[in-house]
Amino acid sequence: MGRSPCCEKLGLRKGTWTPEEDQKLLSYIEQQHGHSSWRALPAKAGLERCGKSCRLRWTNYLRPDIKRGKFSSQEDQTIIQLHALLGNRWSAIATHLPKRTDNEIKNYWNTHLKKRLTKMGIDPSTHRPKTNALGSAHQKDTANLSHMAQWESARLEAESRLVRESKLLSLSTAFNHSHLSPPASAQLPLAKALASPLVTPLEPMVQKHYFHCLDILKAWQRTWTTTKNANGFFSTAIGSLQSPTSTLHFSDNTFAMSSAARLTGENLPFNSTINCEARDMKATGTSTWQYLDTPKNNDPLAVTGEKMESTTGNMMQLNHDVNVQCDFDPVGGAYTMEFSLRSPGFMEGFADADIDDSNNNPTGSYQSLGYRWGGDLEDNQKYWNNIVNEEISALGSPFF
């Protein structure tokens, strides 16, 4: 059906706004009537503009809660990471950068960040290193970004799961909301949930999806480091972990989401034991090890996983063994391994791995030190508040 442009009416001004026009619009909205109806606003405010133009001018420029000026390096990083995760969903990205508009972020991406990534040898659309154009040293420099880009696949999986969950939920009374009638919620785009302004209360179920997504972001923003000690053991851990700031409890088992914790390094374990510890939750599912990169000699891998089940409880011990076997010579092989857990709530993992590769039959252990999963709204709200207060570096997960 579409909608005809509202500026086609004769006599309506277009182009750059004058200070006088700005003042009229500002004065009308702030001191008189707000902006309940953009279409009716221009005439009432004495502006020869269409309502759409007024709305854009207000939201992108005149609104008092807009931060203008140079983007900080932290904002740069956030935009790049979010773009890798969300693509060109500028409104969704803007919700994670307080006081920045989607239009400003979009412009900044197109004029600065895109070029910067290109210079670094990163394809700005895929966030992967451009192939065949880089030396190994450069590849190392950009490995982290490549690693980040791998989370995109995890995100897509999570998003598709969210859509499936939404479909199921839409059949229940839980989704009885005017904005989410069954046919609409069955196609609930995650981006819509993300794009919802925080000042507008989200429908509770959508809030859960929203905060789960933030959890993904949080996990994704961590960096993994792998070091090898003097005894020939590799130790892999997530960096910058802090003490918990709140206690989470898991109140329902509605959602099935996955977390993915990745280990990156060289000559990582071939026979591994995974010990998972969780609390206040019921976790069922299958964990898998997966080589994300092709081993050096392209030998096939034999990966086995065991189904795990646990019970609920205040303090639950979840022991789970996974064997990862491969039959290629590990020497010189560099690859990435993925360990994923699926649970009723979102989990993000923290793990430590000790791998002994000092003999010809390398073994090692991979021990999870804690998980954080989707909890109730209040706790997640605290978490979100911390993010918007730019305190992400001081955040930690409850059980780390």
Place this chain on the structure above:
DNA sequence: AACATGCGCAACCGCCTGCTT
């Protein structure tokens, strides 16, 4: 000094979704 080129960004355009009638 004059012109060309590049850049940044505000603003526009067209499409989409959801709501109302």
Place this chain on the structure above:
DNA sequence: CAAGCAGGCGGTTGCGCATGT
């Protein structure tokens, strides 16, 4: 149920300014 309206979103344009020749 269809049509129209309002607002939101992402892609694109074009103006103004800075820089280069």
